[in-house]
Amino acid sequence: MIYLQLFFAFVQIGAFSFGGGYAAMPLIQAQVIDTYHWINATDFADLVTIAEMTPGPIAINAASFVGNQVAGILGAVVATIAVALPSCIFVTILAVLYQKYRKMTLMQGVLATLRPAVVSMIFAAGLTILIPTIFRDGVLSFAAGDFKIRSALYFIVALFVLRKWKPNPILVMLGCGVVELIIQSVIL
Amino acid sequence: MPSADNKHVLRRLFLSTLYLSAFTFGGGYVIITLMKERFVDKLHWIEEDEMLDMVAIAQSSPGPIAVNGAIVLGYKLGGFPGILVSVLGAIIPPFVILTVISFFYNAFKSSFAIQALLTGMRSGVAAVILSVVWDMFMGVVKSRDWILYAVMILSFVLNYFLHVNVVLIILAVIVIGILRTWLNGRKEVRP
Numbered sequence: 001m002i003y004l005q006l007f008f009a010f011v012q013i014g015a016f017s018f019g020g021g022y023a024a025m026p027l028i029q030a031q032v033i034d035t036y037h038w039i040n041a042t043d044f045a046d047l048v049t050i051a052e053m054t055p056g057p058i059a060i061n062a063a064s065f066v067g068n069q070v071a072g073i074l075g076a077v078v079a080t081i082a083v084a085l086p087s088c089i090f091v092t093i094l095a096v097l098y099q100k101y102r103k104m105t106l107m108q109g110v111l112a113t114l115r116p117a118v119v120s121m122i123f124a125a126g127l128t129i130l131i132p133t134i135f136r137d138g139v140l141s142f143a144a145g146d147f148k149i150r151s152a153l154y155f156i157v158a159l160f161v162l163r164k165w166k167p168n169p170i171l172v173m174l175g176c177g178v179v180e181l182i183i184q185s186v187i188l
Numbered sequence: 189m190p191s192a193d194n195k196h197v198l199r200r201l202f203l204s205t206l207y208l209s210a211f212t213f214g215g216g217y218v219i220i221t222l223m224k225e226r227f228v229d230k231l232h233w234i235e236e237d238e239m240l241d242m243v244a245i246a247q248s249s250p251g252p253i254a255v256n257g258a259i260v261l262g263y264k265l266g267g268f269p270g271i272l273v274s275v276l277g278a279i280i281p282p283f284v285i286l287t288v289i290s291f292f293y294n295a296f297k298s299s300f301a302i303q304a305l306l307t308g309m310r311s312g313v314a315a316v317i318l319s320v321v322w323d324m325f326m327g328v329v330k331s332r333d334w335i336l337y338a339v340m341i342l343s344f345v346l347n348y349f350l351h352v353n354v355v356l357i358i359l360a361v362i363v364i365g366i367l368r369t370w371l372n373g374r375k376e377v378r379p
Contacts, residue, residue, distance in 0.1 A: 016358045020217065020253035022320060026347065030354045046306050049313045050289055055212050056282025057252030064286035069294075073287060080283050084275060087251030091259040092271060094245050107248045109369025110362055116340035117361040119324040124348040126317040133310040151311045158315035163322075170213070173312030180308025181301060 002071045003078045009036060010063050010082035015090075017059060018111060019118050024059040026121035029128060032062070038070045041138060045129045053170055059083050130155065150180065198266050198273045200231075205258045205277030212254075219254040220246060223261060233265060254278055339364065 009031040017024035025048065032038050039047065051061035063083040067076030132138035134152045136145065154176040162172055204226055212219045220243050228239045242264065246256035255278050262274030296302045328336055339361055346352040 012355055014251045016250060016355050017252075018248075018250050018358070020247065022317060024252070025317075026354050034351070042310075045310045045313060046293070048317070049306065049309045050286070050293075052313055052316065054282065054285050054289070055210055056285065057254050059252045060255070060279055060282045061286050064283045065290050065293075068287050068290035076283065076287055076290075080279060084251070084255050084279055087249065087255045088259060088271065088275060090251070091245060091249045091256045092263060092268075094249060095242075095260050095263045098241065098245065105373070106366065106369050109372070110365035111248050113336065113339060113365030113368055114358065114361050115324070116328045116336045117343040117357060119321060119328055120340045120344035121347050121354060121357070122317065122324070123321045124344060126314060126321055127348065129310065129317065130314040133314055151307065154308055154311035155315050158312045159319060162315055162319040169312075169316040173309045173316065176312035176315075177305035177307075177309035181304040184300070184304040 003075065005036060006067055006071060006075055006079045007082040010059075010067075010079045011085060013059055013062070014083040015086035018114050020057075022058065022122045022125075023118050024057070024062070026118075026125040028059065028062045028066075029125045032066050033128075038066055041128055041132045043069075045133060048129060049173060052173065150183065154179065194266065198269060201262060201265055201270055202273045202277045205261070205274045206280060209254060209258075209278045210281035217253065220257045223257055227261065227265075234261075238264070335364075335368065 013024055013027045013031055017027050029044060033041060033044055047062060047065050048058070050065065051058045054061060060080060060083060063079035064076045067079030071078075131140065134148055134155060135141060136148060139146070141147065158172050158176055161167065162169065204223075208219055208222050208226070212222060224239050224243070227234050228236055234242075242260040243257070245260050246253055249256045255275060258274040258278040259271050262270035262272070264270070266273065325340075328340055343357050343361065346357055347354060
């Protein structure tokens with residue numbers, strides 16, 4: 001049953017994303033693309049783009065978007081509740097027990113060890129967005145027809161601009177989109 | 189903390205998290221700073237020290253940091269009804285926005301302009317993510333801790349090349365983290 005699947009997938013995303021921000025991305029990808037095939041890699045890239053441009057945590061954004069795509073508004077409600085549920089349980093327990101575990105050395109030790117794993121999994125999720133964006137058919141290949149030159153150029157320029165001037169990421173993304181729109185309008 | 193006018197607190201809590209969630213771009217860390225500004229500096233409902241502890245809980249728990257922040261805040265100010273109210277406030281804005289966008293995404297995905305815009309923006313978002321990854325990567329490199337290096341390399345290979353389930357990798361690393369913290373603690377006890 002689709003609602004149960006949505007619930008189970010998004011409970012896992014809520015329960016195992018440590019560190020906030022992009023930490024949920026590899027988990028979303030694993031559930032939504034690899035396990036259930038609800039959306040493809042291109043839609044996932046669009047979802048991350050949309051999440052980046054709208055307020056709210058990426059996990060909540062993904063739950064609302066994917067839930068809607070897969071099973072309409074009720075699916076979105078189920079997925080969104082599911083993704084917030086582990087937080088509600090875990091944080092409430094911690095908040096209640098907090099006086100006892102004031103220093104939380106164990107928690108901090110675990111988080112410090114998790115950080116490098118989270119970095120490499122976000123990197124992997126970033127690659128699954130980058131590769132189909134730059135290579136046709138999503139396969140690494142530098143043959144003439146397999147390589148999207150404009151997309152690769154946008155990526156390189158955007159990365160350079162981000163590192164050099166640290167502007168608002170939304171503006172960089174919009175810039176890439178607008179340039180592509182202008183080029184396609186002029187050429188075609 | 190006011191308790192006589194509990195309804196007033198709950199309403200204030202709901203409207204605050206709703207407002208912060210609807211207008212905060214840039215992720216959980218930003219929203220937590222804004223929560224502190226509102227509830228510590230402006231309303232004086234929470235002490236500064238206590239807020240720092242609440243931020244620590246929100247950041248070290250799994251799940252979206254903005255939701256975790258709303259939960260500790262809600263619990264502190266309104267008990268379990270407070271949790272319900274503040275979580276709803278945090279969730280409703282992104283839920284509504286993404287539901288509307290999801291509808292338009294299907295309707296407009298085939299349009300020429302949206303298609304071109306999204307094509308360009310995918311390159312941009314890949315650059316944004318890899319730039320963030322680079323900063324996080326340098327943070328790990330600076331730790332000069334070979335166990336962290338090993339965790340980083342191994343989890344990448346397992347995830348990207350061997351397609352091992354992400355949840356399994358995280359669980360395994362949690363076990364390593366518990367063991368390390370426990371062993372370090374024992375070392376400190378017996379010098």
